[in-house]
Amino acid sequence: MVGVKLSEQAAITDLQTMLPDLPPVQLDAFEGPLDILLHLIRKQKMDIFNIPIATITAQYSNIIDSDLSLNVDVAGEYLVMASTLMQLKSRLLLPRPELDEEGNDIDPRDVLVAQLLAYEQYRLLAEEINELPRMHRDIFKRAAFPESENIERPLPLADLEALLVAFGQVLKRMTKEVRHRVVLESMSVREQIQFVIASLQGGSMQFHDLLHELRGREAWVTTLLAILELWRQRIIQVVQSEHNAGITLLLCVHDDKVLI
């Protein structure tokens, strides 16, 4: 496999001798089968509209064979591409119509080439997006407003999406506990509404602190439903000071002013 000139490859039929000295690559350096194919094609300066399928198939198989630790989930996608390549190779060897009704070329490789080109464009755009000056990496804004006692700042209101994201984070954090006792506890939203109101009597409360007082997925979900119901009825207010910050719950009073 040493030093075979790439341009001469097409003439050589023995697959083993066709493999040039490509620098060794790790499968996890790639973002999937298309990424590998583009790497092989561009690295060897092949014509993407005339891909030497036999060569590419052998090189591709070599790369995926080199990593046997591949987990089943990911392996499937790499293997699908391997079989697509094999199929293409055999279709190119068999007699087939070369022109369609309109006299255009029919090339079985076209579908794959279109997929590769489309993916390559997004790969490029992703790089360009990464190079945009990004907040907190290249660009910063004023960090905090000097608080003054005379200034009343309106409470920024959270939205449903923020509450659900916060709930997801709580679930992720709390379900790490392993609990084995199986008991059936039935909870009602009505009870949890009472619980939420009672908890907020003493003042505002962080959403995750409130859920921390409870155990079990059922309790958390029921409480979330209770919070949504209270929010809908404007009995409580849901506040988030900035994106991804903690979510605070507080009771409303009747004239729609906030009770803190």
Add this chain to the structure above:
Amino acid sequence: MLSQKVEALILASDEPISFEKLRLFLSPVDASKLHGALSILEEHYAGRGIQLKQIAGGWQFRTAPAYAGIVKQLWQTKAPRLSRSMLEILAIIAYQQPTTRAEIEAMRGMKVSSSIIGGLLERGWIKVLGRKDVPGRPHLYGTNKQFLADFGLNSLHDLPDSSQLVDVDGIFQERPTASKNP
């Protein structure tokens, strides 16, 4: 006088402040005078350590990228590097929106992990726009305002030039007849 007022409002606002909001807070004010005040400020801040920029449909002061290195020292935490898969998925959503997970997977030839979609949602860069009317009613994703704000874009038109997104079907119509040796 007007440009000083505008300057104060922009500095004190947590979010990029829109032209309409400025106009409301400074009313009665002529739209053209307000435009004038903004361009005076823009010019005044050109080449300084902070810049006045139009971001996500509003005006905001931000530090100039050239000084990122020294400004970073103010905080312990560093902005995390984004993985290639996250950037690629974000790019596909940004240019193809509204789009579904299956469409992203077809484009990349690779499964889209839930943790990446979750990560993008958590950062507020993408959101669910609705559901596609096909079997399974999959979520349709699009970018969010936070995406524009964090990547310094005023609108989606400011994304890196997508004219390079050549029409792949077009290529096959135009290309010369390729020689046939597989």
